[in-house]
Amino acid sequence: MKDEFFEFAILLERALASFYEKIQKEEGLERIKSTLEFQATHSHEHAKRIAETANTIEKPQLGEKVILDYQNNLTKNLLLKISSENDINKVIETLADSEEKLGDLYKKIAQKMRDLSVYYETIAGEIDKIGEEEYQHRDLLLMEKK
Numbered sequence: 001m002k003d004e005f006f007e008f009a010i011l012l013e014r015a016l017a018s019f020y021e022k023i024q025k026e027e028g029l030e031r032i033k034s035t036l037e038f039q040a041t042h043s044h045e046h047a048k049r050i051a052e053t054a055n056t057i058e059k060p061q062l063g064e065k066v067i068l069d070y071q072n073n074l075t076k077n078l079l080l081k082i083s084s085e086n087d088i089n090k091v092i093e094t095l096a097d098s099e100e101k102l103g104d105l106y107k108k109i110a111q112k113m114r115d116l117s118v119y120y121e122t123i124a125g126e127i128d129k130i131g132e133e134e135y136q137h138r139d140l141l142l143m144e145k146k
Helices: 004-023 030-056 064-083 088-142
Strands: none
Touching: 004 030, 004 088, 030 088, 064 088
């Protein structure tokens, strides 16, 4: 599944590549043309790498509709059961059972959140690597100074 963070990073890198391709033609930058070509190429490579990463990891889905349906069905069934029950102890057991089921549901939601955390940590790791490479690109550009 596509993720807005990946899509945004790809957009940024493609825009940066286009920028470097454009300024290669600017008068007065002939001396650093090969460095600008390198920058453009690496921006395209970053965009490609981000796209490949996006295709290799899948974003966990919370499944909000399933959760809402589960809770709605649980409460409807619960109401049906307790409204026709005259024994308060059975009502209490039924209510306690539904609380356990809700507890299980929340535990599953918490696990999905942990899964999302791992997913976003993976994205952050990839973006961080590209950030480090951008520092290297900065240093490469600074070496062009005379």
